Amino acid sequence: MRQLYFKHNVTVHDVKLEYKDEELKIITLDGVEHNISFRKLQNQEFEVFYNKDKHRVLVKKEGKKHHLWIDGESIILEQAERSVTTEKRASQRIIIAPIPGILHLKVKDGEQVNQDQVVAIIESMKMQNEILAPHAGMISLLCQTTVEMINAGEKLMEIIQD
Amino acid sequence: MNRFKKVLVANRGEIAVRIIRCLKEMGILSVAVYSDADRDALHTQLSDETVYIGKPEPLKSYLNIPGIIDAARSTQCQAIHPGYGFLAENPNFADACKYANIVFIGPSSKSMAVMGDKVKARRCAADVGVPVIPGIDFPTCDVEEFIRQASTIELPFLIKAAGGGGGKGMRLVRDRPELEVQAKIAIKEAEAAFGDGRIYAEKYLQKPRHIEFQTLSDKHGNSVHLYERECSVQRRFQKLLEESPSPAISQGQRQRMAEDTLKIIKASEYEGAGTVEFLYIDDSHYYFLEMNTRIQVEHPVTEMVTGIDLLRAQVNIAQNEILPFSQDDIPLSGHAIEARIYAEDPLNDFAASPGRIIHLQWPNGPGVRIDEGIHHGSDVPVFYDPILAKIIVHGQKREHAISRMKEALNQTRILGVQTTAYFLSKLINSPEFKEGLMDITLLETIKDKINIIKPEILPIALAFAGYMAKSDSPDSQARSKQVDNAASYNPWNTIGAWEIVKGAK
Numbered sequence: 065m066r067q068l069y070f071k072h073n074v075t076v077h078d079v080k081l082e083y084k085d086e087e088l089k090i091i092t093l094d095g096v097e098h099n100i101s102f103r104k105l106q107n108q109e110f111e112v113f114y115n116k117d118k119h120r121v122l123v124k125k126e127g128k129k130h131h132l133w134i135d136g137e138s139i140i141l142e143q144a145e146r147s148v149t150t151e152k153r154a155s156q157r158i159i160i161a162p163i164p165g166i167l168h169l170k171v172k173d174g175e176q177v178n179q180d181q182v183v184a185i186i187e188s189m190k191m192q193n194e195i196l197a198p199h200a201g202m203i204s205l206l207c208q209t210t211v212e213m214i215n216a217g218e219k220l221m222e223i224i225q226d
Numbered sequence: 227m228n229r230f231k232k233v234l235v236a237n238r239g240e241i242a243v244r245i246i247r248c249l250k251e252m253g254i255l256s257v258a259v260y261s262d263a264d265r266d267a268l269h270t271q272l273s274d275e276t277v278y279i280g281k282p283e284p285l286k287s288y289l290n291i292p293g294i295i296d297a298a299r300s301t302q303c304q305a306i307h308p309g310y311g312f313l314a315e316n317p318n319f320a321d322a323c324k325y326a327n328i329v330f331i332g333p334s335s336k337s338m339a340v341m342g343d344k345v346k347a348r349r350c351a352a353d354v355g356v357p358v359i360p361g362i363d364f365p366t367c368d369v370e371e372f373i374r375q376a377s378t379i380e381l382p383f384l385i386k387a388a389g390g391g392g393g394k395g396m397r398l399v400r401d402r403p404e405l406e407v408q409a410k411i412a413i414k415e416a417e418a419a420f421g422d423g424r425i426y427a428e429k430y431l432q433k434p435r436h437i438e439f440q441t442l443s444d445k446h447g448n449s450v451h452l453y454e455r456e457c458s459v460q461r462r463f464q465k466l467l468e469e470s471p472s473p474a475i476s477q478g479q480r481q482r483m484a485e486d487t488l489k490i491i492k493a494s495e496y497e498g499a500g501t502v503e504f505l506y507i508d509d510s511h512y513y514f515l516e517m518n519t520r521i522q523v524e525h526p527v528t529e530m531v532t533g534i535d536l537l538r539a540q541v542n543i544a545q546n547e548i549l550p551f552s553q554d555d556i557p558l559s560g561h562a563i564e565a566r567i568y569a570e571d572p573l574n575d576f577a578a579s580p581g582r583i584i585h586l587q588w589p590n591g592p593g594v595r596i597d598e599g600i601h602h603g604s605d606v607p608v609f610y611d612p613i614l615a616k617i618i619v620h621g622q623k624r625e626h627a628i629s630r631m632k633e634a635l636n637q638t639r640i641l642g643v644q645t646t647a648y649f650l651s652k653l654i655n656s657p658e659f660k661e662g663l664m665d666i667t668l669l670e671t672i673k674d675k676i677n678i679i680k681p682e683i684l685p686i687a688l689a690f691a692g693y694m695a696k697s698d699s700p701d702s703q704a705r706s707k708q709v710d711n712a713a714s715y716n717p718w719n720t721i722g723a724w725e726i727v728k729g730a731k
Contacts, residue, residue, distance in 0.1 A: 070691050072684065079692040091689045100689045107587075114686055123690050124585050124641045130691040131584060131641040134683050136648040138641060141691040164580055165608045188578035189569065189612040213608070 069144040070130070076144050158206065159195060159220045163188050167214045173205045177223065184220055201225045229545055230254050230305050230329070234298040235273065237309030238288060240599030240615055241521070242269035245307050248537040257301045259294060261287035263607035268599055275301055282609045288312045291319050295326045305329035305544055311611060314520040315342050331544040333519050337494045341517040345388045345426055351514040354489040359505065359513040361428035367417075369409050372425060376405060382430040385412040389422030391463070391516070398430060431513070433665040434505035436460065437472050438518075439487040440528045441500050442539050444549045449491050451484045452528050452536075453558050458664045459653065461576060466669065467650060468524035469563040470531045472506075473624060473662030479509045490517065499525075499540050523566065523616070526597060530562035530620040561627040562620045565635060565650045569612040572649035573677055579644040580608045589637035593620040593630055606643050614645065624662070628654055652676045 068079045080092035091098050102112040102121070112119040112134075122133040128143040161167070165188030171177055177197045184195040201223040207214065214220070232255040235245045242258060246269060249256040258273035263282035270276045277297035280287040287293070289312055298306050306323055308314040308331070320335035332338070341347045345363050352358045362375045365388035376383070376399075385408055387395030395416030397408040409425065417423035435458045443449040456472035457465040475483070487502040494517070501522050503515040525536045534556065543549070570576045583604045588596045598615035600606065606614065617634050621627035635651035653659060653676055658668060 066692075068692050068695050070688055072687070077684075077688055079688050081692050088693060091692065093685050093688050098685050098689065100686065102690075108585075110690070112686055112690075114682055117682065119682070119686060121686060121690055122585065122639055122641065123694055125694055126582075126584055126642070130687075130694055132687045132690060133585075133639050133641055134686050135680075136636045136651055137679060137683050138644060138648065139679070139683065139687050140644075141687055143691070143695060163577055165578065188580060188608045189610065191578050191612075193577065 070141040071144040072139065072141050157224075158222050159183065159198070161186060161214045161216055161218045161220055162195075163193060164214060164216045165189075165193070166212050167207070167220070169205070169207075169209060169220075171203045171221070173203060173209075175203045177201065177203060183223075186214070195220070197223055199223060199225060228304075230541065232257060232274075232301065232303045233305045233307055233331070233541070234259065234277075234294070234301065234303040235269070235309065236288070236294050236306050237312055237314075238264055238267060238269055238599070238610065239613060240597050241309040241311075241523070243272060243599055244597050245309060245537060246272045248535065248541070249307075252538060252541060254541070257297070257303055259288070259297050261609075263605070263609055266603075266605070268601045268604065271601070277301060282607060284312065284609060288610075291316075291322050294319075295322055295328070298323075298328050299326060303328060305331055305541075307331040307540070308520065310520050310523060315518070317342065329544050331498070331540055333496055333498045333500065337496050338519045341494050341496070341500075341519050343388065344386065344391070344516060347517055348514070350493055351486075351490050354493045356486040356490060356514050357512065359428040359431065359515070361426065363426055365424035365426040367413050367423035367425065369406060369413065372409050372427075373405055376409075376427050379427055380429055383427050384430045385409060385425050385427050387412065387416035387420060387422070388424040388426055389416055389420030394419035395425060399427075431505055431507060433667055434507055435472070435474055435665050436465075436503065436515075437475065437483070437506045437512070438501050438503040438522075439484055440522075440525070440536070441487060441491050441496070441502065442534075442536070442543065442549060443491055443496050443498065443500070444543050445497050445546055446548050448549045448552075449488055449496070450549060450551065450553045450556060451487050452532050452534060452556055454480060454483065455524055455527055457524060458666050459659070459669055460666050461669045461673075465524060466566050466568075466646065467563065467654065467659075468527050469561065469624070469627070470527040471558060471561065474506065476509065483512065486514070490514070498543050499536055523613070524564050526595060526616060526618040527562040527564045530595070530618060531558055531560060532556050533559070560620055560622050561624040562618060563627045563631050563654070564616050564618045565631060565654070566613060566646065567615045567617065567638070567640070567650075568646045569606045569614050569643045570646055571644035572646055572673075573644075573679070576646075578608065578612055580606045580612075581643040582606070583640065584642035585639060586641075587637070587639040588615075589617065589634035591630070591634070593627075594634050595619070614640070614643075617647075625660075628660060649676065 065082045082090040100114045102110045110121045112121050124131045130141045165186040168185040171183045179200050181197045182194045183197050186193045204222045206219040234257040235242045246256045256273040257275045258269045259277050259279045260270045261282045279293045313319040317335035317339040320330045323330035345365050348358050382400045385397040395412045397412045399408050412425045413423040437456050439454050440452040454472050455468050455470045457468040459467035501518040504512050505515050506512040569579045571579045586602045595618040600614050619630040621630050635647050638647045
């Protein structure tokens with residue numbers, strides 16, 4: 065049996081796979097067993113039977129990210145290493161870039177901010193995305209102030225509560 | 227005038243590709259320009275020549291007038307096609323082309339300057355008897371003067387910037403007491419965005435439709451319209467679905483609005499392809515909104531129902547040719563719909579989703595057209611508009627076009643970035659859209675109803691991700707060398723790691 069964790073948006077799910085003779089037998093998702101079977105088609109696509117309904121799936125891996133196309137819906141799952149609790153705790157204090165883009169910092173290192181104050185703007189594809197402080201506190205920058213381009217998931221700053 | 231031998235395309239993405247393909251068909255050589263962010267972009271791979279024009283930031287490349295003029299000169303181009311966006315509606319660019327003795331494929335800088343100024347365009351329309359949205363049209367940046375003028379308009383109304391659009395400097399006023407504050411903010415925003423703080427006001431229309439008329443005018447005084455497009459499905463003032471004809475207007479109404487459109491075209495001495503936009507409430511209430519002095523993103527729906535290639539017509543008009551058809555020659559056949567595929571995440575409030583295209587498969591079939599700006603492996607940069615491609619379908623009737631579009635969107639597979647494709651497939655299948663009951667607030671009203679991930683999606687996704695991760699195990703890597711290093715790193719292959727994490731609560 066193998067256990068894996070995958071992050072979808074901010075939630076981490078656990079996946080247990082049980083094999084018998086190289087063949088996938090049981091899939092347990094977040095503690096619940098699911099009846100899923102599939103067969104491989106052309107073009108890296110799969111035909112999936114789940115709860116007796118038929119679905120079409122396409123999967124592509126890029127690093128730890130799994131890009132999936134399922135009946136038109138596309139979702140990204142990222143293989144995670146940490147448990148749910150650690151993820152949550154870290155994300156509350158440290159602000160990470162939700163999308164890639166050009167970073168405009170609106171605060172200085174050591175500055176005191178209020179909740180919902182704009183701490184940064186990430187400009188991406190002609191849109192201005194405001195990053196708000198989740199709570200009041202003192203800013204401790206975790207990124208270079210001279211860097212303009214940032215990637216999604218990069219740490220921007222920590223807000224230290226009094 | 228001689229025919230063009232070579233034309234520079236001063237744009238990128240799907241419209242640059244569309245123009246280059248049109249030039250190829252016409253036997254004209256094409257020159258693509260590109261920034262550092264677009265070294266491998268599709269438009270640079272299709273053109274006959276390419277010229278590097280600078281850093282990724284638009285101001286240093288696609289908006290750099292001297293750089294683009296130099297590129298056209300050094301490659302001996304006789305004309306420049308600006309596409310849409312970037313320099314397409316910049317009268318200074320049209321003038322710069324003229325001074326360099328290069329034909330600008332578009333209207334004169336004079337009619338561009340008049341129709342590009344919102345207040346002048348309003349007056350132009352009102353002068354020829356076309357209804358304009360009730361309001362005040364003496365723009366000012368003096369708050370007290372503005373308040374004095376605004377006392378005559380009915381509430382609620384919109385404060386708008388005279389210097390530009392896109393929602394900047396636009397404020398909704400519902401009560402008189404909030405007028406002063408809103409006016410001050412609008413002036414500040416307009417100054418910051420356009421360097422021009424002048425504002426004016428227009429009555430706020432409840433739930434209008436957006437209906438626009440396509441026109442073509444040659445340099446010999448001939449103008450025609452090519453019917454309407456309805457573009458009411460929008461968000462953040464950006465269109466997502468367009469169709470022709472509009473499901474809302476009658477034949478008589480089409481005739482009246484088309485006549486009004488041509489009055490504005492004549493009054494502004496317009497040349498080339500242009501679009502007159504209206505806000506439509508009902509057959510007795512419709513108003514001139516603005517004019518776009520360029521080819522538009524949604525031009526293919528008009529091409530599908532009339533059979534006229536608007537890009538080719540633009541080039542021919544710029545070559546001084548006479549329009550080869552009159553109004554009566556232009557058919558309106560069947561129904562066409564366009565869906566804009568943006569690199570945006572509908573499930574995350576349409577946040578930008580730049581990245582690399584790792585899988586790409588377009589739909590196919592009768593009546594399906596793709597205007598694309600990406601290829602497999604394309605980087606979708608953060609610097610530019612998020613449009614990736616447009617899917618356009620044609621059917622005998624609106625319902626046929628709708629089912630054809632739904633199928634086309636469901637066939638589309640784009641991985642690597644999030645896109646609007648599946649969202650639009652659900653939207654087009656909504657009862658509101660199917661019955662043609664839309665206005666510009668539709669998307670906002672139904673987006674939460676549409677934006678629901680079906681419950682079976684996540685379990686299937688997790689099961690597959692788990693299955694794919696399994697194929698990274700040491701045995702399968704030995705069997706297949708194709709797995710790259712980054713993909714093959716799997717912390718769960720090292721025994722016991724997750725137990726440590728489990729303990730660290």
